[in-house]
Amino acid sequence: MVMLKRAVLFFVVLLALGSTYGLVQNWNNSYTGDNSTYLPVPVNTSVNFSISLNQSQNVTWFLNTTYESHDSNVNSSSFIYNFTGAGTYKVDANSTYLNVSENVPWLVDVYQPLNIVSYFNNVTDSNSTTFNLSWGKSVYFNVNRSGTVVNEFWVVNGTLAYNGSTFIFSPEKYGWYNITYILNGKNSSKTLSWGVEVYLKVTDALNNTLIFYTPPTRIVTLAPSVTEDLFAVGMGKSLVGADPYSDYPPEISTMNITRVGGLTYGIKTEVIVNLTPDLVIAAKINPIMKINKLRSLNITVLATKSDNISEIMSNILTIGKIGNKLALARNVTRNMTQRIDKVERFSSSLSSIRKPSVFFVVWYPSLWTGGKGTYVNNLINMAGGVNVAGGLDGWKIINKEVLISKNPDIIICSGGMGATVCSNISKDSVLSNLKAVKDNKMYVVPDPNIVNRPGPRIVDGLDFFYNIIKQNLIPTPPENTIFTGKFQDKSEIREKLSKILTYKPVFEVENSMAVAPLLLSNRFPVIPGVVKKKATRLEIKDVYRYAATVALSHYFFAKEVIIARGDLDVDSYAAISLAKKKGIPILLTGSQQLPQVTLNAIKDLKLKKIIIVGGNNAVGNEVSEELSKYAETERIGGATRVETSIDIAKKMKPDNVIITDYNSSTEAAVLSSLYKVPVVYVSQNKLNLVIDFLKAYKPKVLFVDVSPSVKKRIEDEI
Structure with a gap:
């Protein structure tokens, strides 16, 4: 009965005190001055924690669950601690009454106060907050700070750029940049700001900065x-003046653009000055004196050159940089590179x-064509052709x-009258016999500027040549290994030789000296009974001149x-095999006198x-002495x-050899x-020499x- 009374009394007490903080009337701290239980506090701060109670109670204080102090039968209690x-x-005040306990906890977050100790950048090597930076370079920022950091980050022109106390700034464009470092602590923030002017430095084709x-x-x-x-990199809207020949892209015709005169000495300086340009872009074709005149008038001139496709792409990238359009310029050059790579593969x-051999022509009857150093030559070679x-x-x-001696597989006509040029060539009494004309392999460039104008459309020209060359490849000849046994006769290989020559350009020549x-121009003479297709007749009046022409046109870089x-x-x-192996030409001479045309070559x-073939009776000492004036000579x-x-x-150390009669043989050649x-020639009285040679080298x-x-x-x- 006594125990029941006590339980009822305890229950009544609980109802009277309430279910939440029934024992504690209030609590406070001296740092915030209120009943906050979360305290962000700087180090070396003393805080007085206190509670007030509904009636006398026992209070125990704990710090991080460790006992600190105790008050008995008190209506209030406090605890002071220096952090x-x-x-x-964690600070806890635990009050108890009649076996009922109640706890008041405080969470104290003690931090070091923020302080920016120092800062620097590696461009000025100091704490300068305003400086210039050359585009393409980076600047390293470092902030040395102390205190408890909540977060820190870098903002560039209003956009979050990086988190941390260090930052490497690599601007994608040039111009003005506001760079801000923001440091946040528990209850404070600090900032630093820099102004960086990024400038672009360009060296042009004339080495001007x-x-x-x-x-x-x-x-x-x-x-x-x-x-x-300019238009390719998205800067066309900035164009206020241009030469009279700038006609692409088509939208240029709808723009209010002042024409500033011709490409060379027709350039009108006064007109350009009146346009107040902040940039003039010149090409290699523009006279240097005109460029210098503009510069003397304080006009910025970018001189460019584009001798090859690599330089064309470099110009596009440079102009893109100047216009802060580098990403677009890179897309243009990346596309060009991909197209070039496809063709070159x-x-x-x-x-x-x-x-196939290709003849590119822009005029008739004067057959103007492009050789070394022209875009046409580069494009033909890149596309897999051979420029005649x-x-x-x-x-x-x-x-x-x-041109007849070259007998091209393909003829490509360009210029403003490309179709007319091709038509005239096909009707020419001499040129109409060319292989390309007979095979109807004549093409007209749809727009001459894609092969002649060194701009971004040059890859369109490359694709044009590629598509033509790809559909006109020389068919793969039959298997060309004829040396299948120790000894063979020409009768055994004639059918195979006939098939091979079917795929070769064949000519009728009267003079065997030609x-x-x-053969060194990769053309072949008719062999009776072997060549079954119709051959083109080749008139060669001067074999010395013809040999010199072949040497200069096919072997210009031979040493x-x-x-x-x-x-x-x-x-x-006899010398053909050696010439073929070395990749060098054969020139012809008189026995006692060197022809002028040969000397000029x-x-x-x-x-x-110079390798002289033949003994003194074939090429005399006077000729040999004359030749020695121009190069080292060797006689075989x-x-x-x-x-x-x-x-x-013997010079060739052959695995295979052709033995032929003492008299010459075109088929052997x-x-x-x-x-x-x-x-190797053979005769009855020299047979032992030939046998000794064959025994020594053991060729087929x-x-x-x-x-x-x-x-x-x-x-x-x-």
Whole structure:
């Protein structure tokens, strides 16, 4: 009964006190001055924690669950603590009455106060807050701070850029930048700000340095190519003046643009000055005196050059940088690079025998064509073709005789009257016999500017050549290994040779002395009974001049040349394999006198070595002495053509050899050219020399026009 009374009394007490903080009437702290239970407090701060009670009670104070103090039968209690170290503390006041307890907790977050100790950047190496920075470079910021950090970050022109106390700023564009460092603590913040002026420094094609602080908004272009560059990178709206030939993109015709005169001396300086441009973009074609005149008038001029596609893309990137359009410029050049790579992967996969020869022409009857150093030549080569004018420098007129000897697989007509040029060539009594004309492989460039204008559309020109060349590849010839046995006769390989020559350009030539240079131009003479297709007749009146023409057009960069007599074909035939292996031409000479046309070719070729084929009777000492004035000379020659041919063959250390009759054989010369196999002449009285050579080198042998008795003797001996 007593226990029941006590339980009822306890229950009544609880109802009277309430369910929440029934024992504690109030609580407070001296730091915030109120009943807050979360206190962010700087270090070395003393705080008085206190509670007031509904009636006398016992109060125990704890710090981080550790007992600190106790008050008995009190109506209020307090606890003072000095927080000397940063960290999180928990203070508890625990009151008890009649076995009922109630706890008041405080959470104290003690922090170190924020302080920016120092700061610097690596550009000025100091705490400077305003400075200049060259575009393309980076600046490193560092803030040394103390205190308890909640967060810290960097803002560039109002946009969050990075978190942390350090920041590397690499501006994508040039111009003015406000850079702010924001440091937040528990109950305070600090900021630092820098003003950075990023400028663009450009070195142009004339080695002049240009400085830009803001992108130009009034631009004049002096050539169509740079006008196209400007529009390609999205800066066309800034164009206020241009040359009269800038006609692309088409929207240019609808713009209010002042024409500032021709590409060269027609440039109107006064008109340009009146346009008040902040940038003039010039091209290589513009006279330097005009550029210097504009600069003397304090006009900023960017001089460009575009001798190759790499320089074209460099111009696009430079103009993109100047206009703060680098991302767009990179997209343009990336697209160009991808298209170029596709074409070059195709062309690099082609063997030389599959590459068609191309003649590019812009006028008729003067056959103007592009050689080395022109975009046309570069585009043809990149697309997998062979420019028949590749031996010429720059833009030249090629004569009909040379063009006939080249006999191109493809003719491409350009210029403002490309279709008319192609039509006139097809109707020309001489040129109508060209292979390209007969095979109807004549094409017209739809817009000459895609191959002649060094701007972003140059890749359209490359694609144009690529598509034509791709559909006109030389078919892969049949298997060309004919040396399948120790001994073979020409009769065994004639059918295979006939198939191979089906894929080759074949000509009728009357003078056998023209055969060697013809073969070195990758053209072939008719072989009766072997060549079954119709051949083009080639009129060669001067074999010395023809050999010189082939040398200069096909082997302009050769450092060696072979000299053989021009009145007897045996030595030049014997030298074909050596010339093919070395990639050098054969020039012809008289026995006792060097023709002027041959001498001129030797001077033009800038040779290091001249190989004389034949003994003193074939090429006399006077000729040899004359040749020694222009390069080192070496003579390969014996008493007769047999010894000379053997000496040439020894130079090549052959695995295969062609043995032919003492008299010359066109068929042997053709086989020698096709397979780079030496020709060795044989006669009854020199047979032992040939047998000794064959025993020493052990090559496979192909007999061409050799008598049965000589053939049997060789087979028996070997």
